[in-house]
Amino acid sequence: MAKKISVYQVAFKNLLRKKTRTALTILGIGLSAWVLTSLFGFNRGYESALNKDIDNMGFQVLLTAKGCPYEAATLMLKGGTGLRYMSESVFADILKNEEVEKITPMLMQAVFDPNKGESGGISAYLGIDPATFPAMKAFLEFRQGAWFTAPESREAVMGYEAAELEQREVGDKILIPEMNIEFTVVGVLARSWTQDDGTIFVPIRTLQKDFNQEGKVTAVGIKVKKEANITALENKLYDLPDVQVVSMAQVKTTIMSLVSTAKVMVFSIALIAILIAMLGVVNTILMSVFERFQEIGIIKSMGAMPWDVFRMIWTETVILCLLGGALGIGISFGLAKLTDVLIRSLLPYTPTGSLVSIDGRLALLTLGVILAIGLLSGIYPSWRAARVRPLESIRSEGD
């Protein structure tokens, strides 16, 4: 009884006849698949890392007193204070909005310290409400100690880097220069990779009294209810007199637009890599078809139909793409951390979490894309093979 020949077996054996060429083609497809998987992973990972950073701020909207945002930004970058104050009466106006879950007031104060550096520097203190701020920033962990023991205590909690710079531990004292005010450190935060790392927190009531700013705040953090319409809330907040609304959604949009240029460039490079891989596949299969011109003729003269030949060649393309795709996905998983480091060195701002997020679903998606590209690339060589005329091809052997 004659054994039926499997088209897959024939295709696989054909590929093994030119091992080096097949290996190089698979490598080319693999590299393209690596770039593609990493890009898909970056596209997803960057946004989710940025969302996490924004969530870690504890609030989605920040209300500050109206002033020039650029001037305020400069002051913030220098660790200085906001220019203007808001009255605490603004709390009631904010809480009127149904979208608001809770708020936390903040008072930033800065003093000139003549003993910092050669010509002095600024020391900044953030007054926070012990009743609301820690709950809103639940992700903050302590390296030592805890939050303040009382709302009007003369106690300080230091961010990781602020404590390192000041060499402070729980029980140590800090002094507000030029004001002769001492605080006892009751907590040192673990590194959070946010601006909180460089901050010295003190109770807001104490800071208001010390700096004669009772009833005043420089910012209010607003946590919005889940499913609430943030844009609608922002529009309502804009109607409040003399306030400025800083939305974390806008922050995200701004940062995403900053990196979008880099993304477009990288996607363009990936597209070129995929096109090159595609041409490589077409070239490999087409060469294989030309080399087996007579062989295909003989197969057809033995009774194979054009569709059988088409399927055989197409299967070779699919095998190449599947192997290359699998290789590329394997590389992506193996080198995800390296890709992360590479992207971090290229982008002006990167969030703190993992920038490249690759999982099984993404791997399958990439494999699907590579397979689709392979099927597309295989059409022409397969069609050429299917069109081979048996007599012409066999006769050409003697030419």
Next chain:
Amino acid sequence: MMRRIGHRRGAAILAALWLVAAPLLAAVGCELNDPDRDVRRLFPESTGYKTTYVSIARQGGEALLRQIEDRLGDKFQGLYETADVPYTMYQIYKGTELIGYIHGVNQKGQYGGIQVFLALDLAGTVRAFYYQKLTNREAKLLRDPAFAKQFVGLSLLDFEAYDPVSATARPGSKVAAIKNPAAGAEGDFKATLRAAKKNLILCDVFLIRPKTKG
């Protein structure tokens, strides 16, 4: 409406800058705030400098730490004085000729971190003493040039007999002659002497001895 959009964009840029600025606040080790300016001030004849980063953990590990602690006469203490602290060493050049070193250390003070910088010649003798950071009610007195001048001309040899735990120096020695100008800042004065001794030991270990051996 346009004004509102302008404000929104401005506010978004402000917050984005705030978010972007967070990593810039990082303070690691003890570096000169403005190396170009500070090097020129401490070594006016210099034409350039080279920065190298070393740590006890990387250079010699636990054995080196014990050796440094023995020479200091005190243990490394607390959360921040550890073997993996990165030390920034500045090697100062005049043309291609090495003419000296600058190095700073962090020292726990009464109200904050004290940053003590020493400028040394090739033999390890102090050319200049500089507080980059100091928080104290009497900081002005300690930052007075007359106080810094007392360290000029001293070397590790002078500090070897100084015990930072009891804060005592050999009677009649050059270190014993250093006067504290701020009676209310005795703690920070003692911390300064410990920082100066530790600084000189680190310079000897990482800069002077390797050059002598070479």
